[in-house]
Amino acid sequence: MKQLVKSLTEKFAPSGFESPVREFIEAETKGLFDEMRVDALGNLILLKKAAKGAGQPKKIMVAAHMDEIGVIATHIEKDGFVRFAPIGGVYPRNLPGSRVRFVNGTRGVIGVEEMKPGDAVSIEKCYIDVGVLSDAGHPVCIGDVAGFDREFSEVGGKWVAKAMDDRIGVAIAIQVMRAVKDSANDIYFVFTTQEEVGTRGAETSAYSVDPDLGIALDVTGWGDTPNQKGLSIKLGAGPAIKIKDAGMISDPRVVKWMISAAEAEEMPYQREVLLGGTTDARAIQLARSGVPVGVVSIPCRYVHSASEMIDPIDVENAVKLVTRLVSLPVHL
Ligand code: CO
Numbered sequence: 001m002k003q004l005v006k007s008l009t010e011k012f013a014p015s016g017f018e019s020p021v022r023e024f025i026e027a028e029t030k031g032l033f034d035e036m037r038v039d040a041l042g043n044l045i046l047l048k049k050a051a052k053g054a055g056q057p058k059k060i061m062v063a064a065h066m067d068e069i070g071v072i073a074t075h076i077e078k079d080g081f082v083r084f085a086p087i088g089g090v091y092p093r094n095l096p097g098s099r100v101r102f103v104n105g106t107r108g109v110i111g112v113e114e115m116k117p118g119d120a121v122s123i124e125k126c127y128i129d130v131g132v133l134s135d136a137g138h139p140v141c142i143g144d145v146a147g148f149d150r151e152f153s154e155v156g157g158k159w160v161a162k163a164m165d166d167r168i169g170v171a172i173a174i175q176v177m178r179a180v181k182d183s184a185n186d187i188y189f190v191f192t193t194q195e196e197v198g199t200r201g202a203e204t205s206a207y208s209v210d211p212d213l214g215i216a217l218d219v220t221g222w223g224d225t226p227n228q229k230g231l232s233i234k235l236g237a238g239p240a241i242k243i244k245d246a247g248m249i250s251d252p253r254v255v256k257w258m259i260s261a262a263e264a265e266e267m268p269y270q271r272e273v274l275l276g277g278t279t280d281a282r283a284i285q286l287a288r289s290g291v292p293v294g295v296v297s298i299p300c301r302y303v304h305s306a307s308e309m310i311d312p313i314d315v316e317n318a319v320k321l322v323t324r325l326v327s328l329p330v331h332l
């Protein structure tokens, strides 16, 4: 699992440019599904059919997004510096000193203009230094996108990487595909695109899958570091079962179903109320005439920085929980 997460997090796939991750998942899941398709938005949709004799199987959509936050070049200065705009929720305070890698392989360092005491960092004051001194023959074009450049590492038994949001969800979905043997349900594992810019891939894929039930796998925030308030989520205290976030209220029947499953597995779990942000579950819930949805969240510190930290124990428990949820008959 660690190797899988390392490989996934070290791919570069800002929203709209997910193909490196999609190709990796296709190779990794060979032989684990019955049907595969890629839709116009680039969503990878893998169907694992219910075991024979399963009666009237329910369609469960399990979504994990392939894309990551990043930046897009908007202007090349005469002296070679690249101005940029965010792709997704980039925090300006995390930028100075960060490194980025463009999809074409060009690497850069983010600098910030001289600031007066008390000034806040803004994206407009930042630039990418790719080590060239002029705009002539520049390796970056306007519209080129980049992801944050940071290797996976292990810190005190925790896993740290850029794009843990949401490659950890992708890794969990792959592990669940491996773990599910005979399921009572038709399981659609959907690796979605463009979540970070507004759950766009989940919107089209949920329309075509037309599921009876949806589960998103994604990271959530944390409340267990100094002066971090407002969220009762701890690393290592179990996967979180989402009750509400800023864009969605989980179906209470789905929440109850998830909690009963965690209790049956005798695993720790946490109840999640997230004040900011949302997930693919929002788009699934609002597809067609509406779908009951819930989210299994992985507690993650420093979300949307280049060093997102998770506890592998939570990941192991999430795989166990989701495997049970998608395998057994569902009666909401
Ligand atoms: Co995110």
Ligand code: ZN
Residues within 6 Å of the ligand: 065, 165, 166, 195, 218, 219
């Ligand atoms: Zn995410």
